[in-house]
Amino acid sequence: MRYSKLTPYLFILPMLIGLLVFRLIPIGASFGISFTSWNVFSPPRWIGLENYRTLLQSPVFWEVARNTVVFALVFVPLVMGLGLALALLVNQKLRGSTFFRGVFFMPYITSIVAVALAWKWILSTRFGLLNNALIEWFGVWSPPSWLGDPAYALFAVAFVLAWQSAGFQMLLFLAGLQNIDESLTEAAMIDGATRSQVFRHITLPLLSPITFFVLVISLIASSQTFEVTYALTGGGPQRASTTLAFYIYQNAFVHFQMGFASALAYMLLLFVGGLTLVNFLARRRWVHYG
């Protein structure tokens, strides 16, 4: 393409203005706030690195940070796997695919409050569908408390969030699958390749740009756990299901420690941002464009 030096900037101009004014200004302010003690309703008080020192020395922070890592390790593969599986399922030329596509997308638009209530009932220790099925059909005498036992609570939250988001990943994977030229796969099949060979050597590589995108988005989504945690377990029992995002909300809007919450947010940024950066750098190894 031929273009002047100014042209790219004209293309990005609206986004650039918005970025500067509506995102970077508040973000810059919040960075400054992380060096203060601020309860929001009165002026901030400068305390330097105190917030960062406190959180690095706080066992609660490390517990929550560890929960965040575990959550990401469980959630990201789960939601990507589910999304891809669903996309492949509905991409088959079967009657009713359109209907199923809509159905799988439903959780993404259903209110998290309703989703959580329904799942709380399914996972309820005494009266829940799951445990009653375990007792009746599988003879498990004392099934665990999925939401009340520290060993399971975090995984329960990761599972419910994955269930809710899978429809969205499915949509993205579908868009990617639709972009793959069918003549390629057909030609390979005619040449004698099996379905799984086609999948591994043609579909997956051609899907890699979208897979990369979904990976980054899922990683970012794993750090946006406030809504689902609040509705499902309230962060309990005893912080077992508290991830950084929930801990940040607690500090910001329950305890009104906005300075500390901002410092926490920058730690979250370091973690997720670091992982994202690694992904971007490693991109060349496995992502094929055009």
Added chain:
Amino acid sequence: MAEPAVVIDPVRDAEQARRRKRAISALRSGVIYALLAVFSFLTLFPFLWMVITSFKLPGDVFRIPPTFTPTLLFSDTPFANYAEVLFKFDFLRYAGNSLFVASIAATGQLVTCSLAGFAFARMRFPLKNLLFGLLIFTLLIPIEVTIIPEFLLMVRLGWLDTYLPLIVPSLMVGAFGTFLLTEFFKTVPASLEEAATIDGASPFAIYRHIFLPLSTPALASLFVVAFITNWNELLRPVLYISDRNLRTLPLGLTTLQGQYESSWTLLMAGSIISILPMILVYIAAQKYIIRGFMSSGIK
């Protein structure tokens, strides 16, 4: 020479092979349908619970074991909850407000994100990687810590109690949307671009006549996502909207919640009302996301 013991009948063999293939194909379809059915049940279950609850009487919502009879449906006024929510609680107006805000924000995102995505994907310019990195970086900061500074900014701009804080930021800067479209635009073959350049097309013409049409799945997906994200947003309307008539749906739903008690039946009716437009948007966008076989261009 003796005749062979087994007659080789090519026609019959082909026939048998076809039948076998059909049987395997039918089995495969069956398995797929079964999987789809199981997933569908799991997926629809909470939504079904919401619908049933919206047709219940208040005392029936929390029972152990939970009941699935929509008790209100069998009374004289089956749609009482919906009527109350739509008219007494003004949800019809709130739905209209949400529709207005979300449509403008989502449409605006299509424009700004595609323009920016085109530049990031196909052009070279100084600071490109830095700007892109900044964009992604903004996705990683939780809204809780930026909302108060943002609020103070809006106060200074004089935008309180208007729709501007809800529309303008997401219209102008969609980090997710730009990221999505950048990745998508990168997959368009360079040959198309080169051919158009040789024909004398300007970058904007290439963007408009080649890249946009090829990216309808991504654009439609982005519209759906942007619409839904904006539609479901609660924290910003809570802080920015005071006027009752300007309320969006999620804000309206909070009026059904109380300090000690919430009206669950009304809340579910209101939630269903809130979900329906998103379903419609999704169905409408589906056509563009799923195209049939499409030539990807020059071979």
Added chain:
Amino acid sequence: MQRPLALAALLVGALTLSGLALGQTLRYFSWETNIADETAALIAEFEALNPGVTVDFEALPPDQYWPRMSAMAAANNLPDVFYMSSGFITEWHQNGLLANLQPYVDQLDLDDYFTGALSVARFPDPDVGNLHAVPINWVGPVLYYNATAFDEAGLAYPSAEWSWDEFLEAAKALTIDKTGNGRIDQYGYWVYGRYAQVEPWIYMNGGRLLNEARTRVEPNDAAIETLAFLSDLVNLHGVAPRPQEMEGIRQQDVFPLGIAAMWVDGSWNISNNRSIIGDQFTWDIALIPTGPSTTDRIGYTWPDMLAVGANSQHQDLAWAFVEFMTGPSRGASSFLGGTVPFYRPTAESEAWLERDQQPASKHVILELGQLPSRTSFTPNWSEWRGYAAAEGGGMNGELDQVFNGRKALDAAIASFVAYGNQVLSRSYPQP
């Protein structure tokens, strides 16, 4: 020539002056979203009594109320009149955001009000300090009991003389496996670490959680004795389920669904109880039983209050509105089941006592109001106590671990005391 001019000037002047009095707008922000109709009617009445005044009313539930309030405070744009909770009032007062209402209150006849609820809003001294907010209603935990279950077990109902021993006897008799499958279908009691469930027992037993100055967490022996008693109910006697057993059910539904025959929690649960129980069984309320260390009975009650913004431009008018909303004009119907009006005659009226509905003994709440009240509210209370979105941690979380059998009581107490003092030392560097 000058007369008409002078007259005109006077006229303009008079109109301008009255125009200043006319057209005043009062901003009123509340978290009571459930009484929108009653509030609108009250506002209309106030506006009729004060011509030219408009009241701009907005309500959001608590989860959204506080973020919005803090944003408005940050922008120096607080409403004129707003709700204030017992849990947050100390912080808001310390930051100079509440107007001093003592001069106005001095002109009120306080005999008609539940003055016991005023100490939370008095600064610096709870007894003689200046009032910075006026209670609009107050609440307190009571003992709910399933009268039908008591009848079936042949037990006498809880009385004002009940002690821990009688309570435990009843709880044991009420813990039943009805179907004989080895699982208990009805527990005698239900408890978890929540402030409204644990602290009433502590205070009635003469315990305290804070030191005298309310600057440090220092549970006394009577408090520790109470926590041990409650822990034993679950871990030793098995008359109450473990909190994790009840996961997936809303905690306030355990009693009305008949899973537990007795329960201590706030009086506001009357609404939910009525809605879920309906006619299925008879239930009533009583005072918390006394314990071995009880000297004088102490209750646990706290008010929700109305405050006036310190920077409000209409303080006189705001006070008039506050007086109106906390006084006789507000009928009993706008106090949803179990919240008590600050204005005594309304609370003692038949309309509030609702003797034709369950619980028949709603007057017990008024008796609770006669007792001296003790609380644990401090700055950052929700953080160390474990409240609302922070319920997973703090003292609430630690006690839940004890009730779930995962931690010993001593270790839990040491934990929450340390954490509480760490939080409190932010506001009070010296004890």
